[in-house]
Amino acid sequence: MKKSSAWWIRIPVIFFIILGLTEFFIDSGHLPAIMTYPEVGYFMLFVLLLLIGIELILNSIENVMFQTLSKEAQERYLLARDKKWEWPWAKNLLHKLWGSKPIAEEGEIILDHNYDGIQELDNNLPPWWTYLFYATAIFAVIYLLRYEVFNGENQIEEYEKNVAEAQIAIEAYKKTATDLVDANTVEQLTDEADIKAGQAIFQANCVACHMPDGGGGIGPNLTDDNWILGGGIKNIFHTVSEGGRAGKGMIAWKQSLKPKEIAQVSSYVITLHGTTPANPKAPEGDRWEEK
Numbered sequence: 461m462k463k464s465s466a467w468w469i470r471i472p473v474i475f476f477i478i479l480g481l482t483e484f485f486i487d488s489g490h491l492p493a494i495m496t497y498p499e500v501g502y503f504m505l506f507v508l509l510l511l512i513g514i515e516l517i518l519n520s521i522e523n524v525m526f527q528t529l530s531k532e533a534q535e536r537y538l539l540a541r542d543k544k545w546e547w548p549w550a551k552n553l554l555h556k557l558w559g560s561k562p563i564a565e566e567g568e569i570i571l572d573h574n575y576d577g578i579q580e581l582d583n584n585l586p587p588w589w590t591y592l593f594y595a596t597a598i599f600a601v602i603y604l605l606r607y608e609v610f611n612g613e614n615q616i617e618e619y620e621k622n623v624a625e626a627q628i629a630i631e632a633y634k635k636t637a638t639d640l641v642d643a644n645t646v647e648q649l650t651d652e653a654d655i656k657a658g659q660a661i662f663q664a665n666c667v668a669c670h671m672p673d674g675g676g677g678i679g680p681n682l683t684d685d686n687w688i689l690g691g692g693i694k695n696i697f698h699t700v701s702e703g704g705r706a707g708k709g710m711i712a713w714k715q716s717l718k719p720k721e722i723a724q725v726s727s728y729v730i731t732l733h734g735t736t737p738a739n740p741k742a743p744e745g746d747r748w749e750e751k
């Protein structure tokens with residue numbers, strides 16, 4: 461039996477292939493599976509013992525069979541086994557790519573230059589080098605045609621195209637991820653659906669203190685020009701999200717409302733501006749104008 465490799469190569473190689481496959485197929489988040497699930501560790505230990513066991517059994521079978529051989533056959537077997545394992549095709553390929561003459565044949569290519577005993581060989585260019593050179597020449601022709609003759613995209617155009625695509629993707633993402641807004645990025649919503657949703661949120665949470673028409677009660681009038689904490693979508697979003705001044709009764713709604721809902725109810729509050737509530741509370745705070 462000609463062995464293709466030694467046991468100390470075989471066992472680790474098979475072991476790590478199996479380990480790699482388990483890691484690949486077991487979904488364990490950021491950590492490797494072997495750290496997340498102790499069972500995987502036991503399994504790999506079992507695999508290792510199994511591999512060693514197989515190796516031992518194979519060895520003993522070989523040993524037993526060897527003992528049954530005749531003396532002559534034993535010698536032949538040993539010779540075959542210890543023959544060095546090599547890849548003839550790889551060696552051939554390397555030789556071809558290198559294209560150098562074996563030292564024994566150097567006599568054929570020696571030049572008759574002789575500089576104080578230093579002589580020169582007329583070696584061929586190494587084929588790997590020549591092929592590479594041909595490849596660069598072909599590449600140059602293709603490159604020239606594509607970019608200079610047929611006006612292919614240059615790097616700047618490619619970059620700009622990618623940026624534009626990314627911009628579109630960002631816009632699309634922002635549309636689906638409306639909960640990403642905060643007091644700095646929020647824009648006043650004008651969609652009917654958003655205002656309706658804002659109204660519903662207002663009815664459910666805010667009317668006890670601000671009255672259904674925003675005229676005010678415990679909380680200030682939301683329909684007039686005066687704002688204690690500042691008007692405009694950004695200030696209102698901030699007030700609703702973070703709450704009013706301590707002890708006044710306006711809580712931080714970010715605990716129970718999502719950013720998108722805060723944006724909707726804030727936009728709804730803005731639509732109340734200028735309406736005439738039944739029992740308006742006197743204006744509080746300063747007049748606020750959008751700059």
Ligand code: HEC
Binds near residue numbers: 667725729
């Ligand atoms: C428990 C009573 C209460 C509830 C409920 C309440 N608020 Fe208020 N709200 C207040 C008080 C009190 C203030 C004044 C806070 C201050 O002076 O700092 C206020 C202030 C505000 C202001 C700022 C007004 C200004 O003049 O600057 C806005 C906007 C506002 N509330 C919107 C809402 C919205 C929207 C809801 C529902 C999600 C809500 N409030 C629910 C009591 C309430």
